[in-house]
Every structure is written in C-alpha cells, then in structure tokens.
Amino acid sequence: MAAFYDEDNFYQNFNNSYFGDVNFYISGVISLVFNIILIYVVSKVKGYKAQVKLSMNLMALLRILFSLSIALTCPSILYSRRASSLYIMKNGINFPNAIGHTFLALFVSFMVMSCNGPAIQYIQVSNMLSFSYGKVHRHISIIPVFVAITSLALIFFGYVPPFYTIRISSLVRRILEQEGDTPYLIITVRLTYDETNTSNTFQLLSQTCTLFILITMFFSIITVILCTVYIQKQMKIRFIASSNSKKSQEQLNKALLLQFILPFITIHIPFYIVVVLPFFGIAWRNFADRIFFLFCWCPAINPILVILLVKKIRKELFTCENGMKSQAQTRSIALVISL
Numbered sequence: 001m002a003a004f005y006d007e008d009n010f011y012q013n014f015n016n017s018y019f020g021d022v023n024f025y026i027s028g029v030i031s032l033v034f035n036i037i038l039i040y041v042v043s044k045v046k047g048y049k050a051q052v053k054l055s056m057n058l059m060a061l062l063r064i065l066f067s068l069s070i071a072l073t074c075p076s077i078l079y080s081r082r083a084s085s086l087y088i089m090k091n092g093i094n095f096p097n098a099i100g101h102t103f104l105a106l107f108v109s110f111m112v113m114s115c116n117g118p119a120i121q122y123i124q125v126s127n128m129l130s131f132s133y134g135k136v137h138r139h140i141s142i143i144p145v146f147v148a149i150t151s152l153a154l155i156f157f158g159y160v161p162p163f164y165t166i167r168i169s170s171l172v173r174r175i176l177e178q179e180g181d182t183p184y185l186i187i188t189v190r191l192t193y194d195e196t197n198t199s200n201t202f203q204l205l206s207q208t209c210t211l212f213i214l215i216t217m218f219f220s221i222i223t224v225i226l227c228t229v230y231i232q233k234q235m236k237i238r239f240i241a242s243s244n245s246k247k248s249q250e251q252l253n254k255a256l257l258l259q260f261i262l263p264f265i266t267i268h269i270p271f272y273i274v275v276v277l278p279f280f281g282i283a284w285r286n287f288a289d290r291i292f293f294l295f296c297w298c299p300a301i302n303p304i305l306v307i308l309l310v311k312k313i314r315k316e317l318f319t320c321e322n323g324m325k326s327q328a329q330t331r332s333i334a335l336v337i338s339l
Contacts, residue, residue: 010094012094013074020091021074027067037303038306039061041307041317052252055124056255059121059259063299070107083169087172087187088108105156109151111267112147113147118220118224118256126230159185159187161185187206189210210275231253262305263298265294267295270295274288274292
C-alpha cells in the first residue's frame with residue numbers, strides 16, 4: 001500500500017455517490033454545535049452534582065470526537081461472501097495510510113465507547129443513590145478506560161490490515177487498482193476457524209475483536225436494565241413523592257434513558273445487521289449500506305433530545321439566552337447614552 005496520497009487523488013469516493021459523505025459532514029456540524037451548547041448549559045445547571053456534570057460533559061466530548069472521526073473517514077462498507085470478510089473503506093480526504101487506519105480504528109473504538117457510555121452513567125447514578133457512595137467511585141472510572149484501551153488494541157491487531165501479506169477480496173483489490181489506494185479495515189465474518197488460510201492469526205484476532213465488541217454491547221444493555229430497576233427502588237426509599245429532589249432525579253433519569261435508547265437504535269441495531277448477520281450468511285448489502293449511515297446521527301441527535309426533553313437543561317438554556325439578550329440590550333442603551 002502506498003504511504004502517501006496522490007495530489008491528483010486528493011478526495012476519494014468509493015460509493016459512486018456523495019450522499020454518504022454529505023450526510024457525515026452535516027451530522028458532524030450539528031453534533032459539534034449542539035454538544036458544545038449542552039456542555040455549556042450543563043455547567044450552569046445548579047441542581048446537578050459535580051460528578052453528574054462531569055459525566056454528562058465527558059459524554060458530550062466523546063460524541064464530538066466520535067463525529068470528528070466519522071467526518072474524517074466517511075466510512076463505507078463492502079461485503080465479500082467468498083472471502084467471508086467485511087471491509088470498512090475510508091472515503092473523503094485522502095490521508096497517508098497510517099493516519100487513515102488510525103482514524104478508522106478510532107471510529108470503531110468511539111462507536112464501542114458510545115454504546116458503553118450510557119451504562120457507565122447509569123452505574124454512576126446508581127452509586128450516588130446507594131448507601132455505599134464513594135467506596136466504588138474510583139473503580140467505576142476504570143471501566144471506560146479499560147474498554148477504550150482494550151478495544152483500540154484489538155482493533156489495531158484484529159481489524160487493521162497487518163504488515164505481512166494477507167489474502168484480500170479480489171473485488172476490493174480491483175476497486176483499489178481502479179480508484180487508488182485507501183485505508184480500510186477487515187472484519188472476518190465467519191464462525192469457524194479456517195486452518196488452511198495463511199492469514200489465520202489475523203482472522204482469529206478479528207473474530208476476537210468482534211466478540212469483545214458484542215460482549216461490551218450485551219453487558220451495556222444488561223447494566224442499564226439492572227440499574228434502572230435499582231434507581232427506581234432507591235427513589236422510593238430516599239425521596240418524598242412531591243420533593244424537588246425527586247423531580248430533579250426524574251429529569252436526570254429521562255436524560256439517561258434518552259442517552260441509552262439513541263445509541264441502541266443508531267449503533268446497536270446497525271452493528272447487528274452490518275457485522276453480526278453476515279456471520280450466519282445473511283448480508284443485506286444495499287440495506288446494510290444505507291443503515292450504516294445511522295452511526296453518524298447518534299452523536300448529533302443525542303444532545304438535541306436532551307436539551308428539548310430535560311426541563312432543567314432546557315430552562316437553563318433559555319435563561320442563558322435571555323441573559324445574553326439583556327446584556328446586549330444594556331450595552332446598546334449604554335452606547336446610545338454615551339453618544
């Protein structure tokens with residue numbers, strides 16, 4: 001593979017359509033704007049504890065980085081039934097292959113962390129409502145670090161093409177010869193282990209990486225369900241029916257639920273269709289290619305839903321807007337008086 005891009009091939013597109021690229025760029029801008037707004041507003045809300053604010057702001061920052069990795073890679077998929085492999089091809093601005101592979105690896109890693117993030121938030125809130133608050137706080141912060149490091153390591157060794165020669169799909173080889181070299185990830189989509197394959201070590205690492213991602217997704221769903229039951233139980237014990245604390249907690253629960261449902265619809269389900277179903281010989285190529293576009297809207301829609309549906313955050317946002325308008329009017333009056 002070439003190490004550097006060609007000046008004549010500055011922008012690449014392997015879809016024969018720019019719909020996907022435009023979709024990624026628009027969602028990226030929306031994600032950047034509304035996540036920054038959410039970070040600012042959450043920092044101003046007085047009813048949330050510092051730990052809750054930090055957790056929500058870190059999730060917003062993760063969504064921004066997720067959108068950035070998508071915009072820089074504009075990923076598309078290509079499935080080879082004969083090779084039992086799924087290829088995630090990089091589109092868009094052409095980078096040196098090492099940089100392109102890094103962005104693709106970060107894209108998949110951020111996808112995993114976006115699925116894992118809501119579960120961590122649920123654990124943190126459950127811990128705050130528990131009677132042993134503070135004892136396990138440090139251990140909770142280790143979980144996302146472990147998931148991030150492990151997923152990145154497995155992606156680099158299991159999805160990024162290795163330095164040694166491996167067998168790739170003839171279709172992919174033909175596309176690269178016609179359109180020019182580009183970074184890509186290879187996901188082995190077979191349940192068995194092919195001992196005759198010269199790249200069997202890479203194949204095994206790829207299967208291990210996919211299994212780790214599935215386990216992470218599965219445990220995030222189980223964690224959210226168990227924590228939801230526990231939070232509801234603790235609210236009945238700790239809060240009076242009409243107390244402000246209970247209303248604040250209910251608003252927070254609504255935000256947590258939204259931040260779980262959206263990744264489930266836009267990441268979990270597309271991942272199962274695009275990656276898991278081909279393991280069983282089911283590959284809806286055209287549909288899988290379209291549903292793959294949903295990934296980019298998770299970090300973009302999430303902050304909008306939180307701002308619109310969580311009363312405390314919405315109220316604080318309008319308060320900030322009114323405050324800025326009042327300041328602007330005051331400055332205008334002062335300017336008129338000075339003139």
